Amino acid sequence: MAATDDALDEDLVRMPAGEVHAWYRGQNGTVCGLSLHRSRLRTFPGLVWADVQPASGGMADHVQAVCPRCRAGVEGRTSKRRGWTRESPRP
Ligand SMILES: [Zn+2]
Numbered sequence: 001m002a003a004t005d006d007a008l009d010e011d012l013v014r015m016p017a018g019e020v021h022a023w024y025r026g027q028n029g030t031v032c033g034l035s036l037h038r039s040r041l042r043t044f045p046g047l048v049w050a051d052v053q054p055a056s057g058g059m060a061d062h063v064q065a066v067c068p069r070c071r072a073g074v075e076g077r078t079s080k081r082r083g084w085t086r087e088s089p090r091p
Pocket residue numbers: 020021022030031032033034067068069070
């Protein structure tokens with residue numbers, strides 16, 4: 001996952017803050033097409049989509065918004081197939 005900002009919780013664990021986007025390790029952009037570098041996104045390789053949902057996620061205390069285009073990309077894929085963490089898409 002990636003976010004526009006980050007914050008530390010009381011155990012000094014880095015958590016996503018601001019707006020979160022879906023990002024998979026090894027890619028240089030988010031599901032909605034933002035460049036990590038140009039948009040200065042912070043990345044959180046250990047988190048999955050469910051962790052950063054304000055309604056239910058365990059790491060979402062500081063999340064203010066979820067990117068709607070990433071949501072469409074992730075949740076559309078999830079409904080088709082359960083194993084949505086596709087490690088290395090075919091070229
Ligand atoms: Zn996004």
